[in-house]
Amino acid sequence: xxxxxxxxxxxxxxxxxxxxxxxxxxxxVHDAMTQVIFADLADLVAAALAIVFVLRLTxxxxxxxxxxxxxxxxxxxxxGGVGGxxxxxxxxxxxxxxxxxxxxxxxELAENPWL
Numbered sequence: 001x002x003x004x005x006x007x008x009x010x011x012x013x014x015x016x017x018x019x020x021x022x023x024x025x026x027x028x029v030h031d032a033m034t035q036v037i038f039a040d041l042a043d044l045v046a047a048a049l050a051i052v053f054v055l056r057l058t059x060x061x062x063x064x065x066x067x068x069x070x071x072x073x074x075x076x077x078x079x080g081g082v083g084g085x086x087x088x089x090x091x092x093x094x095x096x097x098x099x100x101x102x103x104x105x106x107x108e109l110a111e112n113p114w115l
Contacts, residue, residue, distance in 0.1 A: 002049035009042035 016035030023029045 002046050002053055005042055005046035005049055009039050009046055012036075012039035012042055015039075 012035060016032050016039055019035055020029060020032035023032050
């Protein structure tokens with residue numbers, strides 16, 4: 001949503017600057033500056049929304065990184081999973097449809113820490 005506010009601020013800024021260049025009276029300059037101030041406020045809102053977006057995205061990436069490389073997201077319909085209203089794994093479909101994670105022996109992990 002931040003990008004939509006950014007586009008609004010760009011359009012408002014262009015409109016305000018065109019009005020300013022065409023203004024021939026004090027009232028025209030006042031109206032143009034009102035448009036430019038609106039564009040600046042829209043820029044501030046877009047920046048705040050961009051910061052919120054980046055913080056949320058970074059939080060999700062950190063959470064995923066802390067789960068490790070073998071982490072499997074909960075199946076669709078499971079409690080905390082994507083979609084559905086909760087319930088058990090069986091309500092999401094067959095057990096075969098759920099991704100399986102191969103257990104890693106400690107010797108394999110010592111040879112290749114990226115498993």
